[in-house]
Amino acid sequence: LHHVNAIKVYSPFFKGLKPKQVEKLRRLAEGTGIYLGNDPRNLVPLLKRKHRIDPDSIHTFMRENGIEGSSKWPFLSTAGNKPGSYNPQARMAALLEGRSVQERFEVMKGFKEWVQNPVNEELSKLRNTIAK
DSSP, X not given: OEESSOHHHHGGGTTTOOHHHHHHHHHHHHHTTOOOTTOGGGEEOOOHIIIIISXXXXXXXXXXXXXXXXXXXXXXXXXXXXXXXXOHHHHHHHHHTTOOHHHHHHHHHHHIIIIIHXXXXXXXXXXXXXXX
16 A cells, blocks of 8 residues: 555654644644545555556655655755755755644645645556556
């Protein structure tokens, strides 16, 4: 099973929040159809090779598009990362530090539209190739 909204990718939205704030953000997210963690609505079956192994796997797509970190792009190194690595989650966490639950939620909605939706389109293509 693959998490549609990857745990690692969405973790920066929750970093530094207190448990009640985490619950509030999760409720706000669910209200707009952003399901997180092991929620059954956030899981899709995917062949192992299309999950992480094949050159066209969903996690390869996310790394190649800067959604997941990679150690293969030294030119994308950012503050707080070791040289030769790129960690978009650390960068997002730094940008969200000290932000309110509502501010984080507003960023999350934009993230869904501009980042998650293209990932979901790619995931749909991978799932369709398996069915054939």
